Amino acid sequence: MSTELKVLRRADWDTWYAGLMRAFGGVAESEQERALWNDLTEFERSIGAWDGDLCVGTAGAFSFRMSVPGGAFVPVAGVTMVSVAATHRRRGVLTSMMRRQLDDVRALGEPLAALTASEPAIYGRFGYGIASRQLSAEIDTSRVTLSVPAGTDAVRLRYAPVQEVAEQCEALYVRSIGSRPGMPARTPGWERLPLLDPPEERDGASPMQCVVAERDGGIVGYARFHTKPEWDTSGPKGSVVLRHIDALDPAASAALWRFLFGIDLTSALHVRNRPIDDPWQYLVSDIRRCLVRVRDVLHVRLVDIGAALGARAYRTPVDVVFGVEDAFCPWNSGRWRLTGDTGGASCVRTDEAPDLELSVRELGAAYLGGTPLTALAGAGLVRELRPGALASASLAFGSEHAPWLPHGF
Structure with missing residues (x-):
């Protein structure tokens, strides 16, 4: 059998995406998430490997600008949606897609390609190196306390509907991206991604909540999170699941972290995908009870x-x-x-x-x-x-x- 690489047509997206979902375990995404990825797909930058009428491989790219050391934003191909059907492994399908993709990236004049890897062992042979890492933590908030900097008590916190303050929160993200390398400048449509909150993916937790930090009438930080109630014979032992947090200064950041540590009826804070130098680590009373872990995230490939x-x-x-x-x-x-x-x-x-x-x-x-x-x-x-x-x-x-x-x- 032979395969043919073709640029993705809109009429073939459902078939193409179904192959991708099957390769990643076959569990259907929510309609909300599926619709977003359909809207964001750059069809001219997406390819499928076809064996007759069967789509047996997928690969795509998003057109980003990414912050680099010094504060500049560099065009980058955000490699995405890469899969090969289990029936067609070890036949050169992935290599042919990577070859085609990097040739296209070079022709477009993008000096970089970047991806997040489902399996980090795959992409080194194509020239990708692990360029950034992320921190996660499981914090025992019943035993860990925070020491906060001066000015923290002057920050006002309030609950706000997620959608109502989405534009102000996105503005804070835009202000932050030039200060840290590896952050993408989100093009229109991508601001919807952090707001995804399908009920079937909450695992018993609440709908996403938002608290904003204010000073002098303006928003200077926010935290989006879920609370997951749980009880045993001793009483409440719920948890907080942090989705996003951003702040303009140390006092606003500390006020938000202190709030997350102190939510009633909870004794654990689950932190996902934070920078490895995240400042909260230097405010806690006992870092060992935070169970900090680090893993790879962004793999970068120099195309030019x-x-x-x-x-x-x-x-x-x-x-x-x-x-x-x-x-x-x-x-x-x-x-x-x-x-x-x-x-x-x-x-x-x-x-x-x-x-x-x-x-x-x-x-x-x-x-x-x-x-x-x-x-x-x-x-x-x-x-x-x-x-x-x-x-x-x-x-x-x-x-x-x-x-x-x-x-x-």
Whole structure:
């Protein structure tokens, strides 16, 4: 049997999406979520692998701009909805889709591709490196307390209908994205994603609630969450499930976290997908009882090394020649000289001897400043050829704040 790659037609979306859902376990999504993904699908950037009338593979991309160190926003292909039917594994279907997709990304002039991986072992062979991580926590709020900064008591909190304050909350998100690498600038329609709240996915919890933090009559923060009641013979032991939290300053942030810790009839706070340097960790009385975990999130692939490295800024002056290996996108292979500082950078081809040797995967991992080149060298993945080049480049690639992807795509 042979397969043929085709650009997705609107008339084929139901068949294409059904194949994707089957590959991810076959459990139907809510109509609310399904309708959103249908609206957001960029059909011209979506492909299907067809075996006759059967759709046996899917892949798509969203057109984003993503924040990078220095505060710039760089065009990125948000790779998404990748699947291969179990009946057609190990036949080159995924490789053919990745090949087609990266060629298309290059033709569009996007220097980066990025994805979240259902299985992180899959995408390294296509040049993707783990560039950001997320924090989760299970906090015992019956035993953990918070020490809050000055000004916290001056922040006013109030419940607000989720939809009523959605526009103001989205404005806070827009203000925050330039300060932390890895955050996508949401295009129209994407503001609906964090508001999804299908009843069948609450697992016994309440509808999504929202509390806003106010100062001088304006909203300076918000938290969206669910409460899940539970009782035993000793009394209430409910939990709070945090969906989103954002604030403009430490006092507003602390006021919201203190509120979440203190909701009546609850003794646990479930935190999902927060930055690994989230400040609340430094306010708690006992971090061990917060059961903090870290996992990979955003995998980044440099499609055009020169454009990608030249699009971000660097914490310290850098002048380094990389010897890069890129078997899947051979146009990237060779030597590249990167020069730059906090004001910007340039990355061009060169015949000079390399200072560091690595693969494009390691450049992707280091790109957002969350994975030190020194750590990759310690794993044997970066080779230093000029003494001092590794430490200098690793410091320059760092970011003031840990990169973070606030939602999937």
